[in-house]
Amino acid sequence: MNIKNVLDYSGKTVLVCGASDGIGYGVASMYKALGATVHITGTRTADAYDNDFTGMEFHSLNLQSADDISAFAKKFDHLDALVNCIGTVLWGKKEFEREGFEFIININLTGAMQLCTEFFPLLEASGGSMVNLDSVVSIRPAPANPAYSASKAGLVQLTKSLAMKWGRKGVRINTVAPGMVPTKLTTNQSGPEAEKEWIKQIPLSRVGKPEDIGGAVVFLTSPLAAYITGQQIVVDGGMTL
Structure with missing residues (x-):
């Protein structure tokens, strides 16, 4: 391992699902x-x-459709790292209803x-790795979002x-659990006053x-994490301590 170049991703192909905004x-x-x-x-x-996607290849993907996901995967012939940043929530007690609960589980x-x-087959061929983004709600559940909490704990x-x-096929997979990061997903929990409370x-x-989250993800798909698999890395500033 050349430690000086260990985070050089030149020549590597990375897919980040759910990367239109936020984390x-x-x-x-x-x-x-x-x-x-x-x-x-x-x-x-x-x-x-509103974001600038210059230098990235953007794809529209309907995560509710198994056929769309399958067709999307067929567009690739090589991949070194897969990062799943997908996740959504429903508010107004909709996650307590069967339809809303199933909607969240189906996506997340x-x-x-x-x-x-x-x-997986492409990552097996390249000796690549995966990272799934779960959430600190997998540790300390959100009372207003039972489906989101369950989906992230399940993840x-x-x-x-x-x-x-x-693992025996050479593919590593880990999770990263973000703490409070102000994004569109957390709009009703962020803002100056809310952040003071957080x-x-x-x-x-x-x-x-x-x-902050990106640093953990990049580490996990790098040679620095070559002996790490099946682990949850919590990146929350110590919030869940």
């Missing part, structure tokens, strides 16, 4: 800065977002599972199961940034 976009931007060929997905077309858990299985166990299954719970005395 996913921050992760994808970090890979681009490190020289990777970066593919990203969003639920809409690229022009529907079932969608992640299919992405992992569809891209941790799913990742461990896949790590056991695929900071009271965080030993490092600040909310997170997308690059």
Whole structure:
């Protein structure tokens, strides 16, 4: 291992699913800065977002459709790292209803599972790795979001199961659990006053940034983490201590 170049992703192809905004976009931007060929997905077309996707290959992907995910995977003939930043929530007690609960599980858990299985053959061929983004709600559940909490807790166990299954085939898979990072997903929990309350719970005395999460993800798909699989890395400034 050349320690000086260990985070050089030149010549590597990385797919970051759910990278149109927020944490996913921050992760994808970090890979681009490190020289990777970066593919990203969003639920809409690229022009529907405010972010600059220059230097990234944008794909629209419907995570509710198994056929769409399967067809999307067939577009690739090589992949070195898969990062699943997918996840959504419902508010107004909708996650307590069967329809809302199933909607969240279908995207956050079932969608992640299919992405992992569809891209596994390419990662086996390249000796690559996967990272799933779960959440600190897998540790300390959100009372207003039972489906989101369940989906992210399930994602941790799913990742461990896949790590056991695929480790002997040379594919590593881990999870990263972000703490409070202000994004569109957390709009109703962020803002100056809300952040002051969050900071009271965080030993490092600040909310997170997308690059804080990106650092952990990039580490896990690098040679520095070559002996790490099936693990959950919590990146929350100490909030869950």
